[in-house]
Amino acid sequence: MIADIITIVRDNWLLLLVGQYPNGPLGGIAATLILSVLSIALAFPVSVLLALARLSKAPLLYWPATAVVFIARGVPLLMLILWTYFMVPIITGYNVPGFATMLVTLVIYEGAFLSEIVRGGILALGRGQMEAAKALGHGGASAMLYIILPQALFNVLPSILSQFVSAIKETTLGYVINVPELTFAANQINNQLLTKPFQVFFILALIYYVVCWSLTRAATLLERRIVTKRSGLSGAPLALTATAATVEP
Amino acid sequence: MTQSQPAQAGAPMITFSNVQKRYGAVPALIDINAEVARGEVVVVCGPSGSGKSTLIRTVNRLEEIQAGSIQFDGQEVHGSLRGKQLNRLRSRIGFVFQSFNLFPHLSALDNVMLSPIKINGASREAARATAMRLLDRVGLSNKIQSFPAQLSGGQQQRVAIARALAMEPPAMLFDEPTSALDPEMVGEVLAVMRSLASEGMTMMCVTHEMGFARDVADRVWFMDAGRILEAATPDEFFRNPQHERAKRFLADLRH
Numbered sequence: 001m002i003a004d005i006i007t008i009v010r011d012n013w014l015l016l017l018v019g020q021y022p023n024g025p026l027g028g029i030a031a032t033l034i035l036s037v038l039s040i041a042l043a044f045p046v047s048v049l050l051a052l053a054r055l056s057k058a059p060l061l062y063w064p065a066t067a068v069v070f071i072a073r074g075v076p077l078l079m080l081i082l083w084t085y086f087m088v089p090i091i092t093g094y095n096v097p098g099f100a101t102m103l104v105t106l107v108i109y110e111g112a113f114l115s116e117i118v119r120g121g122i123l124a125l126g127r128g129q130m131e132a133a134k135a136l137g138h139g140g141a142s143a144m145l146y147i148i149l150p151q152a153l154f155n156v157l158p159s160i161l162s163q164f165v166s167a168i169k170e171t172t173l174g175y176v177i178n179v180p181e182l183t184f185a186a187n188q189i190n191n192q193l194l195t196k197p198f199q200v201f202f203i204l205a206l207i208y209y210v211v212c213w214s215l216t217r218a219a220t221l222l223e224r225r226i227v228t229k230r231s232g233l234s235g236a237p238l239a240l241t242a243t244a245a246t247v248e249p
Numbered sequence: 250m251t252q253s254q255p256a257q258a259g260a261p262m263i264t265f266s267n268v269q270k271r272y273g274a275v276p277a278l279i280d281i282n283a284e285v286a287r288g289e290v291v292v293v294c295g296p297s298g299s300g301k302s303t304l305i306r307t308v309n310r311l312e313e314i315q316a317g318s319i320q321f322d323g324q325e326v327h328g329s330l331r332g333k334q335l336n337r338l339r340s341r342i343g344f345v346f347q348s349f350n351l352f353p354h355l356s357a358l359d360n361v362m363l364s365p366i367k368i369n370g371a372s373r374e375a376a377r378a379t380a381m382r383l384l385d386r387v388g389l390s391n392k393i394q395s396f397p398a399q400l401s402g403g404q405q406q407r408v409a410i411a412r413a414l415a416m417e418p419p420a421m422l423f424d425e426p427t428s429a430l431d432p433e434m435v436g437e438v439l440a441v442m443r444s445l446a447s448e449g450m451t452m453m454c455v456t457h458e459m460g461f462a463r464d465v466a467d468r469v470w471f472m473d474a475g476r477i478l479e480a481a482t483p484d485e486f487f488r489n490p491q492h493e494r495a496k497r498f499l500a501d502l503r504h
Contacts, residue, residue, distance in 0.1 A: 132350035135309055136364040137340025146367055151354045
């Protein structure tokens with residue numbers, strides 16, 4: 001059993017790492033990480049805009065943003081992926097590669113979840129910061145940019161990292177639209193060997209666990225540092241947001 | 250600069266005319282007619298819930314009013330004022346909060362420097378020089394690099410005063426500046442306020458510090474249930490309050 005696993009890893013480590021690259025598309029862990037990093041990096045600005053729109057009093061900002069967040073949170077990710085995959089070519093007439101489809105879907109989905117985290121971070125600051133900013137003469141944009149967002153985003157960093165861990169796990173769904181990520185690579189190996197599914201998928205589970213556990217651990221450490229750094233001031237809301245952030249791998 | 254038409258020297262700094270405010274059906278301010286003259290120090294006192302904080306917060310429009318008008322330095326605060334003009338006006342009204350509201354992600358120095366740079370377009374060097382001078386003035390020149398979490402309540406409130414002064418406001422409003430402080434820190438904040446008053450700063454202070462009112466105030470406004478019941482010199486007010494409610498208030502304070 002252990003010997004099998006070692007053999008499989010030895011024979012297929014390159015496929016697990018980068019897929020068929022450079023002879024084919026980039027895949028494996030590399031694709032999984034690139035997909036999840038890109039999705040969170042792009043979802044982050046989207047989420048800040050969504051959060052600000054959801055906090056806005058202007059109905060033209062509030063309602064569309066709220067609809068996006070509720071729809072994205074209210075349907076399964078797989079359904080969203082299939083919709084994008086099949087609908088975008090019909091609407092635009094262009095065939096969109098699986099990787100791009102997956103990335104766009106993840107950005108919308110992660111953006112919606114992150115926006116609620118960001119919104120919570122802003123609300124947790126309390127009224128006093130915004131009032132102080134206004135009293136000094138800052139407009140809404142200036143107050144957000146220099147006073148509210150720097151604090152709120154810093155405080156929700158652990159939650160953002162947790163969401164990144166979720167994104168890594170969600171990239172597995174790319175498998176259904178043939179995105180050559182890590183799960184796809186593992187399945188290719190399994191299809192070649194045919195007789196060793198347990199060993200192959202054990203390796204897959206182990207890789208995901210190690211990656212996600214490390215990041216969750218990093219989130220916990222980060223959270224502790226932030227709580228320590230901010231302790232001594234009105235720390236209660238900060239501590240609350242930070243605690244809510246921990247997600248099990 | 251362009252918008253602040255320097256009102257005539259004799260005109261009041263703050264004028265309340267027939268100000269009415271309600272929270273839903275509950276009246277918070279009723280028929281407020283009062284003035285704060287230039288260079289005057291007004292202390293607003295009264296039992297809790299009497300509308301003192303609401304009143305002071307209407308001056309820079311942290312609270313809206315339903316009727317009447319408030320003028321600051323000759324400029325209408327409520328009514329049609331919006332956006333940039335409102336921000337410009339607010340930047341000229343120094344405001345100190347009960348809960349300090351320092352920006353916790355910035356050092357004491359940066360707290361004081363931020364708004365002159367971002368709002369007035371001051372250079373970093375000029376803003377820094379002003380901030381150093383003001384922090385020195387409130388006795389915190391050795392704490393400029395400290396973050397708010399590393400400062401005591403009294404120190405935080407003094408930074409907050411320096412932060413407000415950095416915008417060079419012609420008047421300062423204090424909303425219970427010492428109520429959140431431990432007793433031993435009240436003195437250091439009041440000392441800063443006394444020195445401001447002695448330099449001729451126009452001040453409107455909501456406070457329970459009757460010693461401060463007696464020594465520093467030019468006039469005391471006594472509020473109850475949303476009305477200004479008395480506006481008198483501290484001498485008259487403390488020696489010979491006119492209203493029954495004011496007498497009871499002062500008697501309760503002595504206990």
